Amino acid sequence: MSQYTLHCFAQSGNAYKVAFYLQAAGLPWTPRWVDYFKAGETRAAAWREQVSEMGEVPVLEHGGRRYSQSGAILTWLAEHTGHFAPEGAEERYEALRWLLWDNHKFTSYYATLRFLVGLQKSGESPVTEFLRMRAQAAFAVADKHFEAKPFVLGAKPSIADFSLAGYAFYDEETGMDWAAYPALSAWRERMRALPGWVHPYALMPGHPLPA
Amino acid sequence: MSQYTLHCFAQSGNAYKVAFYLQAAGLPWTPRWVDYFKAGETRAAAWREQVSEMGEVPVLEHGGRRYSQSGAILTWLAEHTGHFAPEGAEERYEALRWLLWDNHKFTSYYATLRFLVGLQKSGESPVTEFLRMRAQAAFAVADKHFEAKPFVLGAKPSIADFSLAGYAFYDEETGMDWAAYPALSAWRERMRALPGWVHPYALMPGHPLPA
Numbered sequence: 001m002s003q004y005t006l007h008c009f010a011q012s013g014n015a016y017k018v019a020f021y022l023q024a025a026g027l028p029w030t031p032r033w034v035d036y037f038k039a040g041e042t043r044a045a046a047w048r049e050q051v052s053e054m055g056e057v058p059v060l061e062h063g064g065r066r067y068s069q070s071g072a073i074l075t076w077l078a079e080h081t082g083h084f085a086p087e088g089a090e091e092r093y094e095a096l097r098w099l100l101w102d103n104h105k106f107t108s109y110y111a112t113l114r115f116l117v118g119l120q121k122s123g124e125s126p127v128t129e130f131l132r133m134r135a136q137a138a139f140a141v142a143d144k145h146f147e148a149k150p151f152v153l154g155a156k157p158s159i160a161d162f163s164l165a166g167y168a169f170y171d172e173e174t175g176m177d178w179a180a181y182p183a184l185s186a187w188r189e190r191m192r193a194l195p196g197w198v199h200p201y202a203l204m205p206g207h208p209l210p211a
Numbered sequence: 212m213s214q215y216t217l218h219c220f221a222q223s224g225n226a227y228k229v230a231f232y233l234q235a236a237g238l239p240w241t242p243r244w245v246d247y248f249k250a251g252e253t254r255a256a257a258w259r260e261q262v263s264e265m266g267e268v269p270v271l272e273h274g275g276r277r278y279s280q281s282g283a284i285l286t287w288l289a290e291h292t293g294h295f296a297p298e299g300a301e302e303r304y305e306a307l308r309w310l311l312w313d314n315h316k317f318t319s320y321y322a323t324l325r326f327l328v329g330l331q332k333s334g335e336s337p338v339t340e341f342l343r344m345r346a347q348a349a350f351a352v353a354d355k356h357f358e359a360k361p362f363v364l365g366a367k368p369s370i371a372d373f374s375l376a377g378y379a380f381y382d383e384e385t386g387m388d389w390a391a392y393p394a395l396s397a398w399r400e401r402m403r404a405l406p407g408w409v410h411p412y413a414l415m416p417g418h419p420l421p422a
Binding site: 048053054055067068069070071072075076093096097099100101103104105107108125126127130141144145 | 259264265266278279280281282283286287304307308310311312314315316318319336337338341352355356
């Protein structure tokens with residue numbers, strides 16, 4: 001039996017942050033598919049009461065407990081398994097800083113843009129234009145950072161990299177030009193080259209979506 | 212001389228998270244005004260190179276070091292001063308979870324909505340409608356949480372409450388109806404009643420904006 005059960009679905013890059021981490025760390029885990037699109041499982045009262053009051057994926061089960069929020073799950077996993085853990089107080093601060101920034105500025109806008117344009121096929125609108133401008137600003141900050149460092153904290157990948165990588169490998173159109181961010185793109189290739197890397201659609205259940 | 216210098220400006224609720232915390236904790240601090248609106252100081256290359264590569268406020272200076280990202284600053288302050296610190300591993304996890312959620316879902320949409328509608332006087336648009344719908348969903352999650360608990364972690368306020376309170380006291384119009392979230396509104400009054408509470412425009416420099 002797996003030590004870890006991950007409530008997830010293939011299209012969720014926030015779930016992929018944890019799935020990719022577990023895979024790269026070589027930890028035994030089992031996915032538990034969440035029917036987000038058709039049944040709206042995360043929005044149901046039962047989910048909110050029993051699994052996550054925030055109504056979100058991923059949720060990790062381990063030792064009879066449930067953990068939610070990808071950044072908190074990654075921090076907890078690093079503390080408890082040692083894999084991809086920041087070393088020392090300074091690195092711990094730096095990892096937390098980037099986890100928060102990822103949630104606020106990087107994943108958030110890019111993931112929503114990809115949801116609207118890539119999955120819902122919304123077409124262009126003032127909202128997608130707004131999200132893309134914000135995503136571009138965040139990509140530029142990350143690109144500048146990776147000009148100086150191969151991974152967020154330096155020479156080695158850490159939980160902060162897995163957080164930033166949540167939506168980096170999906171292929172849907174978003175109108176973002178990764179080639180315009182060469183250092184960020186090179187970091188993405190370093191993440192793809194990590195042992196254990198699997199594309200999110202192959203790693204988590206629920207792809208393709210039913211027509 | 213103050214132990215803490217906070218780079219901030221009156222209109223930044225993300226800076227207020229830390230300013231309000233320092234005030235309520237009774238820690239000696241001095242504001243250092245950042246010219247965000249006119250000179251665009253946080254977007255300048257010098258700021259990005261010397262203060263915060265993320266181009267953000269707040270930045271806290273202490274002991275010759277600079278700390279950025281409000282959620283990381285609050286976590287660090289709690290660890291180093293003990294004020295409003297989560298107690299034990301379980302509370303630390305819970306505080307981190309809400310700090311991340313605040314950055315991703317609560318502050319982020321509401322702060323941007325207030326920036327557009329309240330400060331820029333943008334009027335209504337598909338973007339403000341999008342942001343308001345997201346803010347309403349986040350307000351509902353917080354409201355439900357505060358039906359069961361007076362503060363995020365329970366009986367006592369913690370750093371997670373200061374994070375959520377960043378934009379709670381600004382008076383600009385946002386089109387959000389706080390009265391529709393009675394438990395969240397009651398929590399806001401509990402935060403306002405904390406010793407040391409001061410309105411953000413009285414606590415940080417730069418209000419009012421020049422016409």
